[in-house]
Amino acid sequence: xxxxxxxxxxxxxxxxxxxxxxxxxxxxxxxxxxxxxxxxxxxxxxxxxxxxxxxxxxxxxxxxxxxxxxxxxxxxxxxxxxxxxxxxxxxxxxxxxxxxxxxxxxxxxxxxxxxxxxxxxxxxxxxxxxxxxxxxxxxxxxxxxxxxxxxxxxxxxxxxxxxxxxxxxxxxxxxxxxxxxxxxxxxxxxxxxxxxxxxxxxxxxxxxxxxxxxxxxxxxxxxxxxxxxxxxxxxxxxxxxxxxxxxxxxxxxxxxxxxxxxxxxxxxxxxxxxxxxxxxxxxxxxxxxxxxxxxxxxxxxxxxxxxxxxxxxxxxxxxxxxxxxxxxxxxxxxxxxxxxxxxxxxxxxxxxxxxxxxxxxxxxxxxxxxxxxxxxxxxxxxx
Amino acid sequence: xxxxxxxxxxxxxxxxxxxxxxxxxxxxxxxxxxxxxxxxxxxxxxxxxxxxxxxxxxxxxxxxxxxxxxxxxxxxxxxxxxxxxxxxxxxxxxxxxxxxxxxxxxxxxxxxxxxxxxxxxxxxxxxxxxxxxxxxxxxxxxxxxxxxxxxxxxxxxxxxxxxxxxxxxxxxxxxxxxxxxxxxxxxxxxxxxxxxxxxxxxxxxxxxxxxxxxxxxxxxxxxxxxxxxxxxxxxxxxxxxxxxxxxxxxxxxxxxxxxxxxxxxxxxxxxxxxxxxxxxxxxxxxxxxxxxxxxxxxxxxxxxxxxxxxxxxxxxxxxxxxxxxxxxxxxxxxxxxxxxxxxxxxxxxxxxxxxxxxxxxxxxxxxxxxxxxxxxxxxxxxxxxxxxxxxxxxxxxxxxxxxxxxxxxxxxxxxxxxxxxxxxx
Numbered sequence: 074x075x076x077x078x079x080x081x082x083x084x085x086x087x088x089x090x091x092x093x094x095x096x097x098x099x100x101x102x103x104x105x106x107x108x109x110x111x112x113x114x115x116x117x118x119x120x121x122x123x124x125x126x127x128x129x130x131x132x133x134x135x136x137x138x139x140x141x142x143x144x145x146x147x148x149x150x151x152x153x154x155x156x157x158x159x160x161x162x163x164x165x166x167x168x169x170x171x172x173x174x175x176x177x178x179x180x181x182x183x184x185x186x187x188x189x190x191x192x193x194x195x196x197x198x199x200x201x202x203x204x205x206x207x208x209x210x211x212x213x214x215x216x217x218x219x220x221x222x223x224x225x226x227x228x229x230x231x232x233x234x235x236x237x238x239x240x241x242x243x244x245x246x247x248x249x250x251x252x253x254x255x256x257x258x259x260x261x262x263x264x265x266x267x268x269x270x271x272x273x274x275x276x277x278x279x280x281x282x283x284x285x286x287x288x289x290x291x292x293x294x295x296x297x298x299x300x301x302x303x304x305x306x307x308x309x310x311x312x313x314x315x316x317x318x319x320x321x322x323x324x325x326x327x328x329x330x331x332x333x334x335x336x337x338x339x340x341x342x343x344x345x346x347x348x349x350x351x352x353x354x355x356x357x358x359x360x361x362x363x364x365x366x367x368x369x370x371x372x373x374x375x376x377x378x379x380x381x382x383x384x385x386x387x388x389x390x391x392x393x394x395x396x397x398x399x400x401x402x403x404x405x406x407x408x409x410x411x412x413x414x415x416x417x418x419x420x421x422x423x424x425x426x427x428x429x430x431x432x433x434x435x436x437x438x439x440x441x442x443x444x445x446x447x448x449x450x451x452x453x454x455x456x
Numbered sequence: 457x458x459x460x461x462x463x464x465x466x467x468x469x470x471x472x473x474x475x476x477x478x479x480x481x482x483x484x485x486x487x488x489x490x491x492x493x494x495x496x497x498x499x500x501x502x503x504x505x506x507x508x509x510x511x512x513x514x515x516x517x518x519x520x521x522x523x524x525x526x527x528x529x530x531x532x533x534x535x536x537x538x539x540x541x542x543x544x545x546x547x548x549x550x551x552x553x554x555x556x557x558x559x560x561x562x563x564x565x566x567x568x569x570x571x572x573x574x575x576x577x578x579x580x581x582x583x584x585x586x587x588x589x590x591x592x593x594x595x596x597x598x599x600x601x602x603x604x605x606x607x608x609x610x611x612x613x614x615x616x617x618x619x620x621x622x623x624x625x626x627x628x629x630x631x632x633x634x635x636x637x638x639x640x641x642x643x644x645x646x647x648x649x650x651x652x653x654x655x656x657x658x659x660x661x662x663x664x665x666x667x668x669x670x671x672x673x674x675x676x677x678x679x680x681x682x683x684x685x686x687x688x689x690x691x692x693x694x695x696x697x698x699x700x701x702x703x704x705x706x707x708x709x710x711x712x713x714x715x716x717x718x719x720x721x722x723x724x725x726x727x728x729x730x731x732x733x734x735x736x737x738x739x740x741x742x743x744x745x746x747x748x749x750x751x752x753x754x755x756x757x758x759x760x761x762x763x764x765x766x767x768x769x770x771x772x773x774x775x776x777x778x779x780x781x782x783x784x785x786x787x788x789x790x791x792x793x794x795x796x797x798x799x800x801x802x803x804x805x806x807x808x809x810x811x812x813x814x815x816x817x818x819x820x821x822x823x824x825x826x827x828x829x830x831x832x833x834x835x836x837x838x839x840x841x842x843x844x845x846x847x848x849x850x851x852x853x854x855x856x857x858x859x860x861x862x863x864x865x866x867x868x869x870x871x872x873x874x875x876x877x878x879x880x881x
Contacts, residue, residue, distance in 0.1 A: 100609040107704060122613070122846055213693060213843025219513035285693055285842045437613070437703075438696075438845045 097125060104133045108211045108441045111451030115428075115440065122436045127429055131422075134455040142415030147173050147247060147382045150415070155241035157419060158453040160203050163196035163232075164395040166245045171326055172391040172402040173247045176384040179376045185249035186328040187369040191262060192235070192244055193327070194358040194365070198269070199228045200396035200448075201351050201358075205276060208348070208445035212289050217279055224272050227265050234261065248378035259366050266359055266366075273355055280348070290344035294431040294443035297342060304430070305423045308398025310447060313350045314342030320394040327393075331368070332361045344446040351448075383410055397421055397448050417456060421449040473653070475568075475579020486578045490567050498724040502529040505835050512839040523794035524777070539713035544606060547710065551605035556711070556718035558598030563722040566592050566729040571653045573742045573819030584652035585633060588733055589626070592688070595726060596622040599707050602719075606710040614706025617696045617846055621687055624853040629684040631861030632677045635868040636737045639666050639674070642872055656741035663748050667738040670871050677864045678738040680857050682833075685730040687853065689723065691834055693841035694849060731830035732823070739826050742819030760814045763821035767805030774798030 103114040112133035118125045142150045154169045155162035202225045206218035229239040236244050280286045298314040319336040321329040337353030339346025386408040392401035398420025407413040424447050431443045467479040474482035510517025518525025569584040571577040581587050596619050603615020640658040641648030667678045687694040698706030708719045744759045775798045781791040
């Protein structure tokens, strides 16, 4: 039983430091809890309000995505990856398609690359918007949620017009795109950018200098760069600790090397820095989309890929910078139509490891803030 | 029979509150009126909070039950009454049962001394403000009982937080109140008063609302109270005791149905209660604005039209929205309902124009309007601020508000002493 293991690990029988006569309090947060972002279960060991330690129990949303991958053809598996990180489905699709393309040794044509970058960066904005809304909601500010959802709607409308789906888009195909962009796609995206630029200022106005927000997030859930690297934490969490690591720059994929953008970093590795980093990333995404929309070339949208894909035997690892961190796919091919093994390295799952370290010695209210700032999606953690 | 009528009539000629006049019949009538009005105010507040918050958050809020969701609170109340009343198996039955009643009792009893006008209070106690602070802080007892009796972790933490919070903010609150009581003693006899009515009368005779007295001392005292009262009622940004995202619902996690609605009722009446303390102590209670600058019978006459004008204005807004309602036949009932609501508001406005009524309800109107402004502030806070953390809340209570309160008290006392002895020897 997972439960029993968990509880013995927490060592309930002999509390370390008895406080007066009271035993430490063990409370169970989740899997049904308003602030655990889905079905995360956290077992907290408390001394009053202080967190002595915590343990995550995951697997409530396990769907065996990796095993499904071994029983589907490469093309058939493509929609499944959308269901992992369902708030950043386009990024997941990009990572998977590029991995299989690498395995097949094909490259998507330039036009497809540009459209991919535009949609992926829009998705990064949408994912960060959802993070901002729920994170602020957890800390008690209920209004930003509605502002971010109002603006996220505009991105979803572009997706809906492009491929008919809003959330689990299945926007890309192995080798390029299935659909040519619709008439007015560029105009829609540009309208969105013009609409969105002042909105970031609006979010920042609500929170960045808000005394309570600053007090609630500064020095909360601190993690050092060394710890981040040791735990494999990536994405905005790593960058907020001062490490300038972004796969779009470090190991350029798609055609990110053609774009001019910066990697925002923080210094303190606390919740406030992570907030600032993500806000800055939204602005950088806007910058990338601006350049892409100006430079988008004409041409085919699909490379020549065989109808029945039989990649040569071998293995490949490819990773992209998803909104939440490094999203990697490792595929072993035995030369058949189905992967021999498909492994996903989801950023949420790896980042979640840091929760215990970040929460120790903090208060219960900070656990909520840290879960929010890690920006996890349980669909991706459990797969 | 004749004596009974005589007994009832005897109060009409007096210029005291029914409690002070000792007329039990009118005391009962006033109790009915106040508690009926309070219940209506809570229902209205429920609707207003959801609507105003919704509009702050770019959404519509309740729209379906009745025109613009006007009947939503009633539907919700019905739903809560019809719900199954769950008591956890492990709960301490008796305490679990009593807790909501303690909270409601504390929140309602306070209104015994709230002065809606010079004679419009159930009674006037010479220790009125002490009574209010004392009784309203009893509600923490009910919260602790609820948290303990639920026999569950989240309610227990919620109750712990709530008791610590209330105890620490009560100190700062008390200091701010004492500075006002000091201000009331600035008269010929040099004796102050704790009576709620007396405090407003002191502001009247000194010709200044205490928020502007010894500027900025009165203002700082008011600020301390205004912060402490939000913490006292467990509302955002100090809603740690029921922090939804942390403790699910805090001390009332295990409560449902009718019992839960009692907590809800108590929370909102406590908000109204502390707001009326603030209004009485600093904002001149029932006194109309600018009694000095715009004095004289002409201005009195002009200001007496305000209550009627307010209701007629609301009626006008309602009719404006009746015109804006969708013309589809499906909306006919809603449109008629909204028009009916407008007619009711308009009729109230017309009744308030009658001279006999006009002169009597003025003070009630001004008092309610000031309290309503505070209620709007409560909603505004909730829409704007994130939630404080427990240690930050404590730090603010003990390290910021308490020293400020002490400073204000000492300075007020000093200035008052100087004024009594030097300027009016």
